[in-house]
Amino acid sequence: DIVMTQSPSSLAVSAGETVTINCKSSQSLFGSVRQKNYLAWYQQKPGQSPKLLIYLASTRESGVPDRFIGSGSGTDFTLTISSVQAEDLANYYCQQYYDTPLTFGSGTKLEIK
Amino acid sequence: QVTLKESGPGILQPSQTLSLTCTFSGFSLSTYGMGVGWIRQPSGKGLEWLANIWWDDDKYYNPSLKNRLTISKDTSNNQAFLKITNVDTADTATYYCARIPPGHWYFDFWGPGTMVTVSS
Numbered sequence: 001d002i003v004m005t006q007s008p009s010s011l012a013v014s015a016g017e018t019v020t021i022n023c024k025s026s027q028s029l030f031g032s033v034r035q036k037n038y039l040a041w042y043q044q045k046p047g048q049s050p051k052l053l054i055y056l057a058s059t060r061e062s063g064v065p066d067r068f069i070g071s072g073s074g075t076d077f078t079l080t081i082s083s084v085q086a087e088d089l090a091n092y093y094c095q096q097y098y099d100t101p102l103t104f105g106s107g108t109k110l111e112i113k
Numbered sequence: 114q115v116t117l118k119e120s121g122p123g124i125l126q127p128s129q130t131l132s133l134t135c136t137f138s139g140f141s142l143s144t145y146g147m148g149v150g151w152i153r154q155p156s157g158k159g160l161e162w163l164a165n166i167w168w169d170d171d172k173y174y175n176p177s178l179k180n181r182l183t184i185s186k187d188t189s190n191n192q193a194f195l196k197i198t199n200v201d202t203a204d205t206a207t208y209y210c211a212r213i214p215p216g217h218w219y220f221d222f223w224g225p226g227t228m229v230t231v232s233s
Binding site: 040042051052061097103105106107 | 175226
């Protein structure tokens with residue numbers, strides 16, 4: 001199984017700051033056929049189901065604010081949230097879909113000071 | 114507008130079979146490349162993928178539970194199903210179904226989830 005390791009497990013920032021969440025996979029998620037990285041990011045607000053933010057490592061889902069930026073390739077990926085807002089309070093998860101079983105990171109809890 | 118909604122028994126006893134239904138709208142599981150997956154989340158914990166079913170009835174299971182899982186669909190009624198046999202307290206979780214867009218293996222729309230408690 002591909003193990004997804006997220007860091008940090010939690011962080012607290014003030015509104016307006018920039019946040020970086022890291023996700024490392026135990027093997028490369030780069031597919032040579034489509035030349036893409038098979039990684040997605042989700043946001044889960046308290047009491048809600050997860051919401052897709054980013055797919056193919058850096059493609060923003062329709063309707064997602066452009067302050068959410070996905071980057072990285074191979075085994076190392078980053079979700080950057082610029083100018084964090086109070087509504088961004090949530091848990092964030094990465095997911096690899098390079099191979100089955102599909103696996104998620106353990107999550108990063110974002111708190112707003 | 115894509116929507117999904119899960120339904121289940123709420124509570125069941127150890128060794129019983131858990132039957133879950135996902136009723137969806139706004140897309141069809143007869144569309145080429147479309148899929149539906151099941152994911153669960155114990156309270157306060159992370160996400161665990163369980164199984165996917167595709168438009169052509171292809172199925173994938175998490176090997177850690179493979180022998181206990183059965184995924185199926187009713188295309189005409191826009192429903193997908195998941196059965197988990199021989200449940201125990203470790204299966205207590207919120208169960209989500211989610212859409213998989215054609216050509217991909219991530220989940221772009223999720224249902225609100227249904228809580229399942231296994232208790233004697």
